[in-house]
Amino acid sequence: xxxxxxxxxxxxxxxxxxxxxxxxxxxxxxxxxxxxxxxxxxxxxxxxxxxxxxxxxxxxxxxxxxxxxxxxxxxxxxxxxxxxxxxxxxxxxxxxxxxxxxxxxxxxxxxxx
Numbered sequence: 001x002x003x004x005x006x007x008x009x010x011x012x013x014x015x016x017x018x019x020x021x022x023x024x025x026x027x028x029x030x031x032x033x034x035x036x037x038x039x040x041x042x043x044x045x046x047x048x049x050x051x052x053x054x055x056x057x058x059x060x061x062x063x064x065x066x067x068x069x070x071x072x073x074x075x076x077x078x079x080x081x082x083x084x085x086x087x088x089x090x091x092x093x094x095x096x097x098x099x100x101x102x103x104x105x106x107x108x109x110x111x112x113x
Contacts, residue, residue, distance in 0.1 A: 010038040017046030018057035018067075025050060029106040032099055041089055044098045047106065048085045051076040076109065 013031050016024050024046065031043025049057075053074035054067060061067035068087055070077075084101045 009036065010042070013039045013042040017042035017049070020046040020050040020054070020056065022050070025106075029103075032103050032106065037092075037095060040099050041086075041095060044086045044095070044102050047102045048081065048098075049087075050074075051078075051081040051105065052085045053077050054085075081105065 013034075016027050016031070020028065028043050028046040028050070031039050032047070034040055034043070049067075049070070051074060052070040053072035054070040055061060055072060057067040070085065080101075084098060084105075086098050089095065090098065
């Protein structure tokens, strides 16, 4: 079962990231504290997409790239949050910096959890 879990966890984290609603935020925040970068990266995307007003990722939005057009109203969209919007994997150092930024962001916004 451990092999199945190791294959399922990244897929499950990517699914949460695609949804990135206020209801998924506690789960996305938990991904940031996981030891596996394959799980952390979707957590960063999901939280940054939520904060920046990005729409939910669907088949249609992937084809049109609309999931990257972050124009929905968001009280949490700030210059620092916009500057840390992440939609793809970076270098190891960049990923660490992004995870740390979004961990702090989650801690500063406890009302969202």
